Amino acid sequence: MAHAAFVTNLDSELAVRAPHASRGLSVDRSVLAAAAGVVLFALVFAVDAQLPPGYAGAMAYVLPVLLGLWVRARAWPVVIAGLATVAMVVTRVGAELPDGVASWLMWLNRATALVAVWATALVVAGYRRARAQADDERAKIGAILETASDAIVSAGDDGSIELFNSAAERMFGWTAREALGQPVHMLWASPAGRLLLAGEHQGVRKDGTIFPLEVAVAEVALQGRRIFTAIMRDVSQRKELERTRDATLRSLVAKNEELERFTYTVSHDLKSPLVTIRGFLGLLERAAVAGDLVKVKADVERIDAAADKMRQLLDELLELSRIGRVAGPIVEVPLSRLAAEVLETLAGPVAAAKATVEIVPDLPAVRGDRLRLRQLLQNLLENALKFSAGQATPRIRIGAERKGAEVVAWVQDNGAGIDPRYHEKVFGLFEKLDRKTPGTGVGLALVRRIAEVHEGRAWVESEGPGRGSRFCFALPAAPASGDE
Amino acid sequence: MKGEPLNILYVEDDDDHAEMTIRGLEEHHVGNLITRLSDGEAALDYLFRRSPYADAERFPRPHVVLLDLRLPRVDGLEVLKAIRADPELKRVPVVVLTTSDHERDIARAYDLHVNAYLVKPVEFGKFLDLMRDLGFFWLVWNRGPA
Numbered sequence: 067m068a069h070a071a072f073v074t075n076l077d078s079e080l081a082v083r084a085p086h087a088s089r090g091l092s093v094d095r096s097v098l099a100a101a102a103g104v105v106l107f108a109l110v111f112a113v114d115a116q117l118p119p120g121y122a123g124a125m126a127y128v129l130p131v132l133l134g135l136w137v138r139a140r141a142w143p144v145v146i147a148g149l150a151t152v153a154m155v156v157t158r159v160g161a162e163l164p165d166g167v168a169s170w171l172m173w174l175n176r177a178t179a180l181v182a183v184w185a186t187a188l189v190v191a192g193y194r195r196a197r198a199q200a201d202d203e204r205a206k207i208g209a210i211l212e213t214a215s216d217a218i219v220s221a222g223d224d225g226s227i228e229l230f231n232s233a234a235e236r237m238f239g240w241t242a243r244e245a246l247g248q249p250v251h252m253l254w255a256s257p258a259g260r261l262l263l264a265g266e267h268q269g270v271r272k273d274g275t276i277f278p279l280e281v282a283v284a285e286v287a288l289q290g291r292r293i294f295t296a297i298m299r300d301v302s303q304r305k306e307l308e309r310t311r312d313a314t315l316r317s318l319v320a321k322n323e324e325l326e327r328f329t330y331t332v333s334h335d336l337k338s339p340l341v342t343i344r345g346f347l348g349l350l351e352r353a354a355v356a357g358d359l360v361k362v363k364a365d366v367e368r369i370d371a372a373a374d375k376m377r378q379l380l381d382e383l384l385e386l387s388r389i390g391r392v393a394g395p396i397v398e399v400p401l402s403r404l405a406a407e408v409l410e411t412l413a414g415p416v417a418a419a420k421a422t423v424e425i426v427p428d429l430p431a432v433r434g435d436r437l438r439l440r441q442l443l444q445n446l447l448e449n450a451l452k453f454s455a456g457q458a459t460p461r462i463r464i465g466a467e468r469k470g471a472e473v474v475a476w477v478q479d480n481g482a483g484i485d486p487r488y489h490e491k492v493f494g495l496f497e498k499l500d501r502k503t504p505g506t507g508v509g510l511a512l513v514r515r516i517a518e519v520h521e522g523r524a525w526v527e528s529e530g531p532g533r534g535s536r537f538c539f540a541l542p543a544a545p546a547s548g549d550e
Numbered sequence: 551m552k553g554e555p556l557n558i559l560y561v562e563d564d565d566d567h568a569e570m571t572i573r574g575l576e577e578h579h580v581g582n583l584i585t586r587l588s589d590g591e592a593a594l595d596y597l598f599r600r601s602p603y604a605d606a607e608r609f610p611r612p613h614v615v616l617l618d619l620r621l622p623r624v625d626g627l628e629v630l631k632a633i634r635a636d637p638e639l640k641r642v643p644v645v646v647l648t649t650s651d652h653e654r655d656i657a658r659a660y661d662l663h664v665n666a667y668l669v670k671p672v673e674f675g676k677f678l679d680l681m682r683d684l685g686f687f688w689l690v691w692n693r694g695p696a
Contacts, residue, residue, distance in 0.1 A: 329652070330650075330652055330654070333649070333650045333651060333652040333655075334619070334620045334648075334649055334650045334652070335620070337649040337650070337672070338564060338567070338620075338649045340672055341567060341570075341649055341670050341671075341672055341677070342564070342566040342567060342570075344672050344673060344674050344677075345566070345567075345570040345674050345677055346566065346570075347674060348674025348675065348677075348678070349570070349573075349674070368566055372566060488623060491623070497622070498622050499622055499623055500622060501563050501588060501589065501622050
């Protein structure tokens, strides 16, 4: 049986390493074996017929029966054993016995040979059947390996590849012929080790591209040798989906927060002028009935102002909702030019405030929606003008510098300054620290919103009241061209 | 009616609303002494007797605080939180009077043990009714802490 096991193992290795070569080889072998069998049979028959009865010539019929190991026709061992039986009997029936040889002895001799021949035939047939079953099993497993959508790779304990299925060929770009015998670590982007390791890895294709892999590993011991088999799945699509899902979720959460802010604002700030309008309409009615024209005029003015405030709030709310919804093209925006433009637009208010505005030369460029970024910077400059109006000489500086992948820009003033407690609150929608300052308090909310839709941030640095403020925003930097 | 006037601290940033409220309360001749402040920080300074409200004679502790929620600097809920966190002030009745009927505001105000939550009616007639009821309730019917 050890012999049979050796052949099976040899065959299986042949099938794995060169799956298409084995068939052509076995055709030749089968024909050769059959031809040799016929010749051997005739030879044994001729010799046996010539030998005097009592000599054990028939034992040699075992040889053509044994050739059934290689002859493809499965009936071979039984047919040859049958023919041998007939031949053994025919050559001895009615034969003359030499002196001293008893008839029973001669027939015992024949019977022994028959048992040997038939035992061989049964062993060969049994082996053939086992091998056929093993072939079927292998074909089944081979079909599974080839149709599996996951890459399946086996390697021995020396780390060289012994099996490489077609999914592995598609995944890594190597053909099985190229991959077999190569070290398995050529499939890893990182030097994860010589062997196959379970877990998430970075795989590398033949063309050098790197992709995420999920690997499961099984270890089997085959006749003292350890074989590692890895089932690998390319998870780049899943990772991509996860990324998209996370991004969608984030934007959904942001949208939800925005909606929440919106309803909150509507319930507070938009309703407020309405209460004023209805209230003063009531008071106006009374004044009219009493004939107090001075009061009538005053009440009408309050109503008018409230209606105007409401219109302004609505406009600004709509403007805020437009950011992120209506997006312009993302382009490279040089901050120096943008700052100069904004300064030109606000030349009137700057002159009126008697402010000096300095733009730090050679500012870097950022990437973004030009119109929105201009709106952002303009709001910050207006804000700085507004809150440094009390100073004898308002001084404003606009600067920016590159920090890693982003650009941090700032607008600094020597104005009112902000208590650190309110550094977050000032960015709230319709939030004003001092209700007497003009405007509705939308400016900094706009600034932050614009920074956020550019995947940036906006914040304020100030040591406190009277110490001036520095409003900062960080935006993704434009790809460096002037840096080299 | 009781003889003693009711000190009301009224925190409201909107001048128009403040005028309507004060006129509404005065119209019903409830003997009120209304101190109006326009932001949350000032309200805290007043309640905690910080400058410029350090003089306890001129700036007495209120019998009731009328509080708007949307205020500059420190918002109404933070003022409420500070009142409830202070051992001396925590019993002072606080009534929220605001335009917002947002569930989140209402829930948070009650979480901070507000005594009442009133939404300013848009209709002027109802607004006046509310002021009348408010004045009567706190001056006539309600027994405040000693």
